[in-house]
Amino acid sequence: MSTDDLEPVEDFRERARVWLAANMPPNIDAYFDRTDERRTVEDQLQRRLWDGGFAGICFPADYGGLGLTPAHQVAFNGEVVPYDMPYSLNVPTLGILAATLVDFGSHEQKARHLPAILRGEERWVQFLSEPSGGSDLAGVRTRADRDGDVFILNGSKIWSSGAYAAQFSMCLARTNWDVPKHRGLTMFLLPIHHPGVTVEQIRQVDGSMEFCQEFFDDVEIPVENVIGEVDDGWTVATRLLVHERMAVGGGSQYTSGRSVGHGGGGGDDNDLIDLLRARGLAGDTDARRLLAESHARRLVARHLVERVTGGLRSGALPAPAGSLMKLFTATNQARRVEIALTLAGPEAVVWPADAEGATEIAAGIGRATLGRQGIALGGGSNEIQRNIISERVLGLPREAAADRDVPYKDVRHGSR
Ligand SMILES: Cc1cc2nc3c(=O)[nH]c(=O)nc-3n(C[C@H](O)[C@H](O)[C@H](O)COP(=O)(O)OP(=O)(O)OC[C@H]3O[C@@H](n4cnc5c(N)ncnc54)[C@H](O)[C@@H]3O)c2cc1C
Structure with a gap:
C-alpha cells in the first residue's frame, strides 16, 4: 500500500480524539508507578487500545499493527496526554524489543509474538548486561553451545528491569569463541520462566525491586529461537540499542504516549x-x-x-x-x-x-x-x-581497543 492510500493524518487524529474521550480513563499521573497492580491495569489499557483499533500504529499490518506512518503516531501522541496510558509497555517491550523483532524476527517469530504484545499479553525484557560489566556489551561471557537442534545456555545476566514480571527476553550470548568479540555473538528469543532459568529480584536504594539478575543452568533454546543469524547477534544488538536510544530519548515511532x-x-x-x-x-x-x-x-x-x-x-x-x-x-x-x-x-x-x-x-x-x-x-x-x-x-578517531581483532578465547579478563 502506498502512503497515499493511508488514512490522512488529520482524519486519524480526529477519529483518535473521539475514541480516546469515549474509551480511555483520565490521566492519573501514574507514570512512575511500577507496582504489580499497576502493571495489570496497564495490560488492560493496552488491550483496550487493541480492541479500539489504536494499538501498534507503526507496526506492520501483517503482524497486528496498523501499518501507519510516524506522522500518525505523533498525532496520536498529541491526543493521549489527558488520558491514562500503558506507559510501562512502551519501554522496553514496544519501543525496544518489539521494534527489534520487526527488524530481525523470522516470520514465525513475528506472527507468534507481535500481535500478542500489541494485545497486552506479553511483556519483554532485554538480557544484555552481565555482572562483569555492561558498557563493553560485545564482551558478554554468557555462552550458548550448539547441540543438534538446540543451544545450551549457561551464564548470568543482570540489571534486567522488570524481568520477574515479564514473559520473554532477547538474550545476547557468545556462540563462537574463535573469532573477535563482535563476531561470535547470537541473539536469542528466550522465554523467561523456563527450565534452567532462575530470576532473582534486587532491592534498590528506594526500596523498589524492579531490577533482576538471572542465572542460566543448561537452558535449552531451540535453534528456531535465534533472532537474525547465528554469530551475527552484534548486528541485532546494535539495532536494539538504536531503538533503545530513540525510545528512551522520547522519539520512537513504536510508543504511544510518554516513554522514559x-x-x-x-x-x-x-x-x-x-x-x-x-x-x-x-x-x-x-x-x-x-x-x-x-x-x-x-x-x-x-x-x-x-x-x-x-x-x-x-x-x-x-x-x-x-x-x-x-x-x-x-x-x-x-x-x-x-x-x-x-x-x-x-x-x-x-x-x-x-x-x-x-x-x-x-x-x-x-x-x-x-x-x-x-x-x-x-x-x-x-x-x-x-x-x-x-x-x-562527528567522525573522530575510534577509542583504542586491545581486544578488537583478537579471538575472544585469547582475550584476557580480570586478573587472568
Ligand atoms: C535504569 C536502568 C535500567 C537498566 N535496564 C537494563 C535492562 O533491562 N537490561 C540490561 O541488560 N541492562 C540494563 N541496565 C544496565 C545498563 O545497561 C548498564 O548499567 C550499563 O550498560 C553500564 O554497565 P555497568 O553498570 O556494568 O557499568 P560498567 O560498564 O562497569 O561501567 C562503569 C563506569 O565506567 C564507564 N566506562 C565504561 N567503559 C567506558 C569507556 N569505554 N569509556 C569511558 N567510560 C567508560 C561507564 O560510563 C561507567 O561510568 C539498566 C541500567 C539502569 C541504570
Missing part, C-alpha cells in the same frame, strides 16, 4: 510553580531563576527530540545520532530533578505522599532524586554515548 525521557522534558512546570507558591518562594529571585531554567530545558528538550527524530527519518542524521537524545535526556533529567530538589528543600525528604510529615506536592521529588542517574546508565552510560557521538556522528 521526552528528552528529560517530560511532565510540565505547573507542579514546580505550585511548589514555589506553597513554600512562599514565588518572589524569591534564585527560586524564580531555577524555575526558568527548568522551563527552558523542557522546551529545548522538546525541540531537540523533534529535530533529531526528524533528521533520523529523513536520513540527514546517521542512526548513532540517537545518542544525542539519549545523552541530553540523561543530563537534562538529572538537572531538572536537582532543581526540583532545591526548590522543595526539606519537604522532599519524606515520602510516600501519605507518610507522616509528607506533603503531596514534594513527596515524589526525593524519590526521583535517588533514581535521577538511572537514565545516565540504562541503555548505555553517558560516557558511552559521548564516545558514540564523537566517533560515529
Whole structure:
C-alpha cells in the first residue's frame, strides 16, 4: 500500500480524539508507578487500545499493527496526554524489543509474538548486561553451545528491569569463541520462566525491586529461537540499542504516549510553580531563576527530540545520532530533578505522599532524586554515548581497543 492510500493524518487524529474521550480513563499521573497492580491495569489499557483499533500504529499490518506512518503516531501522541496510558509497555517491550523483532524476527517469530504484545499479553525484557560489566556489551561471557537442534545456555545476566514480571527476553550470548568479540555473538528469543532459568529480584536504594539478575543452568533454546543469524547477534544488538536510544530519548515511532525521557522534558512546570507558591518562594529571585531554567530545558528538550527524530527519518542524521537524545535526556533529567530538589528543600525528604510529615506536592521529588542517574546508565552510560557521538556522528578517531581483532578465547579478563 502506498502512503497515499493511508488514512490522512488529520482524519486519524480526529477519529483518535473521539475514541480516546469515549474509551480511555483520565490521566492519573501514574507514570512512575511500577507496582504489580499497576502493571495489570496497564495490560488492560493496552488491550483496550487493541480492541479500539489504536494499538501498534507503526507496526506492520501483517503482524497486528496498523501499518501507519510516524506522522500518525505523533498525532496520536498529541491526543493521549489527558488520558491514562500503558506507559510501562512502551519501554522496553514496544519501543525496544518489539521494534527489534520487526527488524530481525523470522516470520514465525513475528506472527507468534507481535500481535500478542500489541494485545497486552506479553511483556519483554532485554538480557544484555552481565555482572562483569555492561558498557563493553560485545564482551558478554554468557555462552550458548550448539547441540543438534538446540543451544545450551549457561551464564548470568543482570540489571534486567522488570524481568520477574515479564514473559520473554532477547538474550545476547557468545556462540563462537574463535573469532573477535563482535563476531561470535547470537541473539536469542528466550522465554523467561523456563527450565534452567532462575530470576532473582534486587532491592534498590528506594526500596523498589524492579531490577533482576538471572542465572542460566543448561537452558535449552531451540535453534528456531535465534533472532537474525547465528554469530551475527552484534548486528541485532546494535539495532536494539538504536531503538533503545530513540525510545528512551522520547522519539520512537513504536510508543504511544510518554516513554522514559521526552528528552528529560517530560511532565510540565505547573507542579514546580505550585511548589514555589506553597513554600512562599514565588518572589524569591534564585527560586524564580531555577524555575526558568527548568522551563527552558523542557522546551529545548522538546525541540531537540523533534529535530533529531526528524533528521533520523529523513536520513540527514546517521542512526548513532540517537545518542544525542539519549545523552541530553540523561543530563537534562538529572538537572531538572536537582532543581526540583532545591526548590522543595526539606519537604522532599519524606515520602510516600501519605507518610507522616509528607506533603503531596514534594513527596515524589526525593524519590526521583535517588533514581535521577538511572537514565545516565540504562541503555548505555553517558560516557558511552559521548564516545558514540564523537566517533560515529562527528567522525573522530575510534577509542583504542586491545581486544578488537583478537579471538575472544585469547582475550584476557580480570586478573587472568
Ligand atoms: C535504569 C536502568 C535500567 C537498566 N535496564 C537494563 C535492562 O533491562 N537490561 C540490561 O541488560 N541492562 C540494563 N541496565 C544496565 C545498563 O545497561 C548498564 O548499567 C550499563 O550498560 C553500564 O554497565 P555497568 O553498570 O556494568 O557499568 P560498567 O560498564 O562497569 O561501567 C562503569 C563506569 O565506567 C564507564 N566506562 C565504561 N567503559 C567506558 C569507556 N569505554 N569509556 C569511558 N567510560 C567508560 C561507564 O560510563 C561507567 O561510568 C539498566 C541500567 C539502569 C541504570
